[in-house]
Amino acid sequence: MVNIGYHTAKMHGKFNRSVYKAAISQIVSIPIKQSRKVSISVYALSCERDLPEQVASIRSFIRHVGIPDTFTVVSDGSYTDSSCNLLCRIHPCVEVIPLQKFVRTDLPQCVLDYAQLHPMGKKLSALMSIPVNGTTIYTDSDILFFPGGIDLGNLSKSDNKYSLYLPDCSSSLDERIIYDDSERLNPVNGGFIVFRHELDWTFAIERLANLQETPSYFTEQTIVHLTMHHNHGVPLCSKKYVLNVEDQFIYPDKFASKKNALRHYVSDVRHKFWFNAGI
Incomplete structure (x- = not known):
């Protein structure tokens, strides 16, 4: 039996995205009604393919969380000059930096090699290069923020010293770098992280360096998972x-x-x- 609800939802989302994409140059010029400032630096890694999602995500953050100190979009190298200019038109806090200029020069060779082989390797190199001075957020472009996001402004003022992670709803891990069953517990999603301090990545990167086979899609998330737990990361409330x-x-x-x-x-x-992206 055909699942009408599912297929209708897919078509609805596809249509809304096409309309948003067609109007995107006008959308970025619409002022966002927000005056609240939050002491947060935000980073996102994205690509030309995901430009509509990135625009909608940034606008939702500013609208519902507040105006961050900076919202830095790290381009994987595929963004055109016109798309970079478009992103910067969203708000003065937005800037775009090419990945090759953002990545630290002292990253381990195994991370640089992974970045050459796979897009998720690029993401890992970006995460490891994020400077942390005060509350700092990494967010994927396929995340929308809602009015409850004002909670992030409160988190930025907290004295809690541990970084926070988004709990995953399943265990999406590269089993080749999981050495013990206990390491599978409390899966971390690498799409949203609140950094309180720069993380010590050594524990997990040693696993990557020892990996004899080619790193895969979930290798990055597994390294984030291991690193977050090694640094005593705290889960965000999964209901919020x-x-x-x-x-x-x-x-x-x-x-x-x-x-x-x-x-x-x-x-x-x-x-x-695209049911909730708005403008």
């Missing part, structure tokens, strides 16, 4: 910071709520991003 695919095969977005801070629209539910 949402990564959930239980509504994948129904029409509505069950987790879009004014009470929520964000939802990470991973690939299974990416189409629902």
